Amino acid sequence: MDPLIASAPPSPAAGAAAPGSRRLWLGYAGICALTWGLFVLAGTEFQRGPWKVWEALLQATMTLWAPALMGAAVYPWMRRVSRRSRPAWLLGLMHAGAAVLFAGVWLLLDYALARALFGSEHADALLAQYILWRAIWGLIVYAALATGFGAVFSARRARALAVAAAQAESALARAELSAISGKLNPHFLFNTLNSLIALTRKDARAAEQALLRFAGMLRYVLDSKRSATDRVDLQQELDFVRDYLALEALRLGPRLQVSWALDEAVLQDEVPPLTLQPLVENCIVHGLAPRVQGGTIRISAQRDALNGGLNLCVQDDGEGCDPARLDAERPGRSGIGLGALRRRFALDYDGRARLRVHTQPGAGFRVDLWIPQAT
Template identity: 40%
Template sequence: MTTTKSSLLSPMWRLYIAAWLGYMLVVALVNQADTLVAGQFNPHLLWRSFISLAPSAGMLALLWPLSGWFDRRAVTGARRFAIHVVAALAFATYAHTVLIVTQKPPSHPLSWHIWPFLYNVMSYAVVAGVFHVVRANAAAQRQALAAQQAQTLLVAAELGALRSKLNPHFLFNTLHSIIALTQRNPQAAETALFQFSNMLRYVLDTERAGIDRVTLDAEFDFVRDYLELESLRLGARLQVEWDLDPTLGDCLVPALTLQPLVENSIKHAFNPFTRTGLLRIESRREPDTGLLRVTVRDDGPGAAPATIAASPGLGIRTIGRRLDLDYAGRAALRIDSRPGAGFAACVTLPTTP
C-alpha cells in the first residue's frame, strides 16, 4: 500500500509552522512580563495566553498560502486589493473581539477601540506585504533563472550550428584541393589522402566525443597536418614560420579555431599567385592581461576593412561568432589588414576555461 506525504510535512512547512509557534511563545511571554519581573510566573497563565493567540496567529499564517493562491490564479489589481481589505477587516474585528472579551475597557472606550483595531489592520498589512514581496522576489529569480537557462541553451544550439557549418566547410575545401592535386601529381594526391585521413580522424573524434575544447598543441598538430597537405600542392611557394611559446601548449582552445584562419591565408595569399609567400604562426601570452594570443599572418595582398566585412566567406565569420558565444566577451578575433600590407588574424582568449 502506498502512502502520500502531505505538503504540510515538507521541511518548508515545518519551518513555517515552527516560526509562528515561536512568535506566539514570544508574545505570550511578553504578555506575562509583569509576572516574570515580580517573580510570580504562572505556567497556567502563560499557556492560556499562548492558546488565546492561536486563532489570530493562525489567520495571519494563512496569508502565505493565500498569497500563493493569488499567484496561481493570477489574481491581481483591484480584486486582490478587495480580498485583502475584507480579510484585514475580518482579522482586526476578530482580534479586537478577543481583546474585549479578555480585558476590561478603560475609562475612554472609544480610543480603546480605535487604536487596537487600526494596529491589527496594520499588522495584517505588514505580514501580507512581506509575503507578497517574498513571492514576487522568488518569481523574479525563477524568471531570471529560466531566462538564463534559455540563453544557455540558445548559445549551445548556435555553437553547435556554427560547428556543424564549419566541419563540412573544411571537408569540402580540403577534398577540393586533393582533387585538384590528382590531375597534376597522382602520387602526391595519394600521400595527401593519407594526410587527410589523419585530419579527418581529429575532426570525427572531437565531434563524436562532444569535445569542444582541445589543447593548443593538439590544434597546432592539426594545422601542421593541414599545411603538409597544402604543401604537396603548393610546393616551394608555401613557406611557414612557427614562433610558439612552449609553455602555452596545454592551454585549451575551441577545436578547429586556427585551421580556418590558416586556410584563409592559403586561399587569398598563396592560391592566386606563383610567387613564394610566407605564412607566420605565433603564440604568445600577453604581458598585461595574461591572455593567450595566437596570430596567423601572411605577406599576401591584404584587403581593406570594408572588403573583409563584405566577404561572403564562412571561416573567419564563424570563428569570431564562436568566440563571442563561447567566452561571453572574454575572447576575440581581430583582423589587421590593408591593401598591399598582408593579412593578420589574431585570436585572444583566456588561458583557463
C-alpha cells in the same frame, strides 16, 4: 501548472528554497519581536515602577499573540493568490474578504482567551470596549502582512524569471558555440576531393597519404565527445592545421609557403577546437590563392610573459584590405571564420579572450589572439 515545468528536474534555485524560507520566517519572527518590544515601550514610557512594566508586558502579549500567529496563515494564502494573475476587481474582493476574516478571527481569539482567563463578563466588557479598534487594526495588520508576503513572492518570481532567462541565454550561447565549432568550409571540402581524385591518377601512394590526412581532419571535427566548451591541446590544433595545409598544398603547390614559430612550452596549452584553422583558411582564400605568385603564411605561438596567457598569431603577406571592411556582419576580407571567431570569443572565456586584426591595403593581414590559461 505547465506540465513541462512540473516534470522538469529540480534546478539549483529550487535547492535554495529551504534556506530562503528559513530566512523569511526568521525575519518574520524578528519583526514580531520588534513590534512587541515597541508596544511594551509605548506602554511603559510614562508609567514608572516594576508593576507597570509587568502590566505593559502582559498587555503587549495579550494584544499581539493572535495576529502574530495568524500572520503565518497569511503566507500560504498569499502564495495561493500569487500563483496566477487575476482581474483587479476580483483580487480586491478576495483581499477585502480575507481582511474582514482576519479581523474577525482576531476578535474571536481575544474573546476566547479573555473568557478563559477572566470569565465571560470580563470578556464581554473587553469585546464591547475594543471591538471597533480591533476590527480597524485587523484590517491594517492584514494589509501589512499581505503586502509583505506579496513582495516576497514577487521577488522570488522575478528571481526565478531571471534565472530562467540566464539559463536560456547560456543554452543559446552553447548552441552558437557548437555551431561555430563544427564548421569546415564547403569550398575546401570540394577542392580537396577534386585534388584527391586528380592525385589518384598520378600518385596512388601520395593520394593514400592525403586521404589519411583528410580522414584525420574529419575525425577531429566530428569527434562526438567534444562539445563547444571543451578544450584541446594546442599541439592537436596545430596537427589539424598541418593536415589542412598539406591538403591545400595539393592544389596550390609551391605558391603556398608556411613559416612556423612555435614555443615548445605552450604546446600543451588549451585552446578551443578549430581556433587556428579558420584564420589559416582566410589567409589562403583571400590572401594567397588570388595571387599568381602565392605567398607565405606565418603561424606563431608564444607564452605571454606578463600574464601567462597564450599568444597566437596568424598572418599572410597578401594584399591585405581596408580595416573598414572587417565588420563581421558584412561580407568581405573578414569572410570565412573571422566573424564566427569574434562571436565565439565574445561568448567563451567569459569574454576575457582577445582577438585583434591588423591590416592595410598592400600590407598583408594579421590576426593576434590572446587566450587565458588556467594557473
